[in-house]
Each structure stands twice: as C-alpha cells, then as structure tokens.
Amino acid sequence: MRTTPRLLSWTALLVAGICLLPMLAVVIAALSGGTDTVAHLASSVLGRYIANTVLLVALVSLGTFAVGVGAAWLVTMTRFPGVKTLEIALVIPLAFPAYVLAYGYTHVLDHPGIVQTTLRAVMGWGPRDYWFPEIRSLGGAAAMLVLVLYPYVYLLARASFLQQSGSTFMAARALGSRPWAAFWRVSLPLARPAIAAGVLLAVMETIADFGTVAYFGVQTFATGIYTSWFSLADRAGAAQLALCLLSFALLLAMLERKQRGRAKYHDPSRGQKEHPPIDLKGWQAVAAMTLCGVPVLFGAVIPVIALLSLGIGSGQDLFSPRYVGFVRNSLMLASLAALLTLVAAIVLGFFQRTQPGRISAAATYVARLGYAVPGGVIAVGLLVPFAAFDNALDAWMRATFDISTGLLITGSIWLLVFAYMVRFLAAALGAYEGGQARVHANMDAASRSLGKGPFATLRRIHLPILTPSLLTALLIVFVDVMKELPATLIMRPFNFDTLAVQAYRLASDERLDGAAVPSLVIVAVGLLPVILICRQVGRR
Known part of the structure; x- marks a missing residue:
C-alpha cells in the first residue's frame, strides 16, 4: 500500500x-551562447521582432475582445431571429488553424484573386490604378488570428454572462440606465475575470503562431526561432530568441494568474433571478444578426468555400x-x-x-x-x-x-x-x-x-x-x-x-491549390471537438 x-x-x-x-534548457543554452549573437540580434532583427510581436498581440487582443464579448452579450442577453443557431455557430471557427484561413483568404484577396480580378474587370482598372489592402501583412495576420481565436473570449464571456443574476442588471435599469449603459457599468465589470482569461488565451496562441506569420512574411519571434535554427544554423541565436519569447509568455501567464487570483466578486443575489432577455425588433434585430453572423461568415463559411474551390482542381x-x-x-x-x-x-x-x-x-x-x-x-x-x-x-x-x-x-x-x-x-x-x-x-x-x-x-x-x-x-x-x-x-x-507540414510546404511554394487539400482534412478533424462543445453550449 x-x-x-x-x-x-x-x-x-x-x-x-x-x-x-x-x-x-532554453535558459542554459541562451546564457551559454555568448554575447556576439545577442549583439548581432540587437543590431539587426531584434527590434523588428519585438515591435511586430507586440503590435500583433495588441491587435489580436482588441479584436478578440470586441468580437467575442459583443457576440456573447448579444446571444445571451438579447433575442432576435436565428439567435439559437448563431450561439452555436459562433464556436465553429475554433476548428480552423489560423494558417488555413491565411491560405484561403490569400486565394480570395491577393492580386490574382477573385475579388481584385473582379474589381479590375468591372471598373476597367489597371494594376496601378487602385489601392487594395494587402492581405500578406501584419494586419492580415492579425485578422486571421482574430477570426479563429475570438471563440476563446466568446465561450468564457458567455458563460460568465449566463451565471450573472438579473437582479444587478435590473437594478441598473431601475436607476435610469439604458440597456447598453447597464452592460458597460454592470455586466461587463462582473465578467472581467472571464474575459481577461479568454483574451490571454488568445494572446498565448498569438505569440505561439508560426504558420500564419511565416506565410504572410511577418517577422516575429516565432519566425525568428525557426530561421535561426534551420536557415542560419545558429543554435545559440535560436535559443536566445526562444528565451525572449519564453520570458514574454511566462510574464503573460503570471499576469493571468494574478488577475484571476485577485478578481473576486460576490453577488448575494446570484441565481435568484434569471436575466430577462431583451427582444430586438426591426433594424436592431438586423444589426444583431449581422454582427453575430459576420464572424461565422468570415471565420468559417468563406474559408471553406475558398479551400474547396482550390482543392477540387x-x-x-x-x-x-x-x-x-x-x-x-x-x-x-x-x-x-x-x-x-x-x-x-x-x-x-x-x-x-x-x-x-x-x-x-x-x-x-x-x-x-x-x-x-x-x-x-x-x-x-x-x-x-x-x-x-x-x-x-x-x-x-x-x-x-x-x-x-x-x-x-x-x-x-x-x-x-x-x-x-x-x-x-x-x-x-x-x-x-x-x-x-x-x-x-x-x-x-x-x-x-x-x-x-x-x-x-x-x-x-x-x-x-x-x-x-x-x-x-x-x-x-x-x-x-x-x-x-x-x-x-x-x-x-x-x-x-504530417498534413500540417504538407500544407505549409505547398503554401510556401505558392501552391495554394495543393495546400487546400490537407488544410481541409485538418479542418474536418478539428470540427469534432467543436461539435462536442456546441452540444454542451446547446444543452446549457
């Protein structure tokens, strides 16, 4: 015994x-690599890596917060046509790797893509007669990551909104606050710990992402580690970049743990009264349907259509x-x-x-x-x-x-x-x-x-x-x-x-039609846990 x-x-x-x-091992390898590599990194690429990584994290944080919290509030606290379908469909983009969306949207939005080709044909423009946002950019990478990572914030925020008692919200309404003012002053602060945890999860995935930023040519710590290890055969440089990224990741983990430990809320009325849903009519219902449907459209429907059109031929x-x-x-x-x-x-x-x-x-x-x-x-x-x-x-x-x-x-x-x-x-x-x-x-x-x-x-x-x-x-x-x-x-x-390596290799060679096939298989497998999560959401 x-x-x-x-x-x-x-x-x-x-x-x-x-x-x-x-x-x-990363700490030991980085400290034993000497200062020459550090000096070279500091004088060449380190500043760019830091700036791009921080800016990418900031954009993804804001994007996932806005989309995730907004969608969670609408499907939980309001009623409009299609809300039951949308509350489940909003989880589906979680099944997509960000680099798969990058392949699909490059096919759609790049210069030879269907969108710009149609614009030139309809308007009679030449290649230099118009401006179009560049998908292969830091902003494009941030958009791809927001579309696949907002469900982290959505799921946690929705769970928090469901657990809140309706008494606090109704008290704010009785004191003269409009529904959106009551949301900002009461519901959102109460859900802050859950929202912060969801945003931090999205940030962790952002700094760990390699496929999206590498394909879009955005130089971050993740791409720098791979380049130093393979292209430059600089093991010490890779370890020192990894140490920088590790320090940043652990700092975020400590912040998440600290905010989770300090953010404690007590609601004596919790569970006594459910939140009365707000019935939306007319243009408000249309606006709610649009706001909740856009993330699903751009995060799942359009990428699947684009990948299928690529993969078939x-x-x-x-x-x-x-x-x-x-x-x-x-x-x-x-x-x-x-x-x-x-x-x-x-x-x-x-x-x-x-x-x-x-x-x-x-x-x-x-x-x-x-x-x-x-x-x-x-x-x-x-x-x-x-x-x-x-x-x-x-x-x-x-x-x-x-x-x-x-x-x-x-x-x-x-x-x-x-x-x-x-x-x-x-x-x-x-x-x-x-x-x-x-x-x-x-x-x-x-x-x-x-x-x-x-x-x-x-x-x-x-x-x-x-x-x-x-x-x-x-x-x-x-x-x-x-x-x-x-x-x-x-x-x-x-x-x-593997399928992920094959998709990345083909996409790196600009063979997006070939990369679409393994990407679709990865997405199909990824739908399994998302369906399970959707079933749990539906039961609740």
Whole structure:
C-alpha cells in the first residue's frame, strides 16, 4: 500500500520535470551562447521582432475582445431571429488553424484573386490604378488570428454572462440606465475575470503562431526561432530568441494568474433571478444578426468555400500512397500524444487530489506552464539537451567499443510526442479537473473504508465518473496536435511529414491549390471537438 502513493508521486514529479526541462534548457543554452549573437540580434532583427510581436498581440487582443464579448452579450442577453443557431455557430471557427484561413483568404484577396480580378474587370482598372489592402501583412495576420481565436473570449464571456443574476442588471435599469449603459457599468465589470482569461488565451496562441506569420512574411519571434535554427544554423541565436519569447509568455501567464487570483466578486443575489432577455425588433434585430453572423461568415463559411474551390482542381489525391502516409503520420502522432497527455493529466490531477500540498501544487503549476510556451520554444528546449546527450553517448561508444550509436533520441517520434505533451498538458488538466469536481470527497473516504487503495479508487470510482471529461480532453489534445506546426517542423523525424507540414510546404511554394487539400482534412478533424462543445453550449 505504501508503494502505490510513492509510485504516483514519482510519476507525477517526472511529468512535471519533463515539462520544466525545455524551459531550463532554453535558459542554459541562451546564457551559454555568448554575447556576439545577442549583439548581432540587437543590431539587426531584434527590434523588428519585438515591435511586430507586440503590435500583433495588441491587435489580436482588441479584436478578440470586441468580437467575442459583443457576440456573447448579444446571444445571451438579447433575442432576435436565428439567435439559437448563431450561439452555436459562433464556436465553429475554433476548428480552423489560423494558417488555413491565411491560405484561403490569400486565394480570395491577393492580386490574382477573385475579388481584385473582379474589381479590375468591372471598373476597367489597371494594376496601378487602385489601392487594395494587402492581405500578406501584419494586419492580415492579425485578422486571421482574430477570426479563429475570438471563440476563446466568446465561450468564457458567455458563460460568465449566463451565471450573472438579473437582479444587478435590473437594478441598473431601475436607476435610469439604458440597456447598453447597464452592460458597460454592470455586466461587463462582473465578467472581467472571464474575459481577461479568454483574451490571454488568445494572446498565448498569438505569440505561439508560426504558420500564419511565416506565410504572410511577418517577422516575429516565432519566425525568428525557426530561421535561426534551420536557415542560419545558429543554435545559440535560436535559443536566445526562444528565451525572449519564453520570458514574454511566462510574464503573460503570471499576469493571468494574478488577475484571476485577485478578481473576486460576490453577488448575494446570484441565481435568484434569471436575466430577462431583451427582444430586438426591426433594424436592431438586423444589426444583431449581422454582427453575430459576420464572424461565422468570415471565420468559417468563406474559408471553406475558398479551400474547396482550390482543392477540387488541385490534382491532389487523398488516396494516393503519399497522402495516405501524411494522414497516417498525423493520426499516429495525434493519437500517441493524446493518450500520453491524458495519462499525464490523470497522474497529476490524482496526485494533487490524494496528496494535497506545496509539492503537488507546484508540480501541477509547472505542468500548466507548457500552454504558455510556444511550440518553437519547446522544440528548441528539448532538442538542445537531448542532442547533447546523443552526441556524448555516441562519442563514448565510439571511444570505448568503436560503435556509433547515432542519434537515438533526437529526431525520434517519441521526443516529438513528449513536446506535444508539454505543449497541451494544461488543456487536458483543465478538462480532467473540471470533471473531477463532480467526484465528492466522501466517495474517496468510502473507498478507503472498504479497503481499496488509491489506484483501485481511481480505476473503479473516478475514471467511470470522469469518462465524459476524459474523452473531451482526449479529443481536444488530438485536434490540437493535428493543427500544431512549429514544433512539428523543427522536431519531426527525417522524411516524416504530417498534413500540417504538407500544407505549409505547398503554401510556401505558392501552391495554394495543393495546400487546400490537407488544410481541409485538418479542418474536418478539428470540427469534432467543436461539435462536442456546441452540444454542451446547446444543452446549457
């Protein structure tokens, strides 16, 4: 009986150590790289990386706040034709990777695209007779990210609005405030913690994005890490850029934790009265339908139409041996990573439940940090120590036994799977802990009184109750891995490509028609967890 808690403790600490390893490795590699690389970066590209990253974060923050909060308020607090459909449809863009939208809108809005071609044909303009916004720009990248990331803010803001009592809002109305004034003065401040958490999630995804900014030619820290690692073969420079990005990500994680811990609201009337919906008529109903329908139109409908029009005439055969290999590799990586991440989440969550204290809390906190660390940083942080280990082992085997072991760990599938686990463990932990709240402590006490150990309690009581939450966590991680690009590009084994890598490679060669096919497959798989989320939204 004593060995079981000890085994659980050591396993949980091992998982936390793996999550901490990339961050420590990045710090050590960056500090040991010398000052020449830092000076070169500071005099050449560092300022541009900082400016572009900060501006991109600011634009995405404002965009996701405006779209997410506005849509959440309209579908929760008002009634207009189509509101029940739109409240679910607003989640659908979450299934799209931002780089997939970038491919679709480049086909539509670029100079040879259908929009500008039609304008020139109708107006009789030449190539230099008019101005049109450049899609391949920082603003275009921000627009793509806003369209796929606003559902984070929408879901959390809507949940917060639903939990608010109608008494506070009605009190503001009784004091003479108009509906929109009551929203700004009462409902929005009460929902601030949830909205801030959603915006920060969108920001984390923004600084981690590589596919969109790389395709649009926007130089950020994410593109700089990849360029330094591969194009320039400058490992120290990549590590130092990764350290800068890691510091920024951890700062955001600390701010999120601080605001979540300090923002506490008490509403004694909560739950006593539901918020009375405001019936919109005439132009107000049309305006609400338009405001809620535009994000769905531009975030899902138009990209799918554009990708389908590209993919139909692309000549790409999904059933060819080559594409079957891409699909097989993607599904294998996603399945392995989802299973490993789910097991790690169960171990950490159960460890914190059975042995609460500073150690278990610290282990869980470290594991959550992975979501704040971009995939490129995790890739560099894992490759540096394991490449050093492989090289040292190979040198020792050559000197001792005249045998070359080569690279045993670096470039392997399992190292890539561990990178996925570090990146997405926080999402699995969140789903697991959300379900664990339904397992009352009395169940654990009853199991102990019947002579059952911790693992038997987990297997026979917790897991059956947690099955829906575990399936949700498994599906979320599976789809996140299918969409993940920077870590896969850096760490994938030789001649081992996925659908995301194939889409990025074809798009980089300006073969958008070919990139549309793997992109559509990724979107189709991504719809699975979104449908699950939509069903939960519909039930609530």
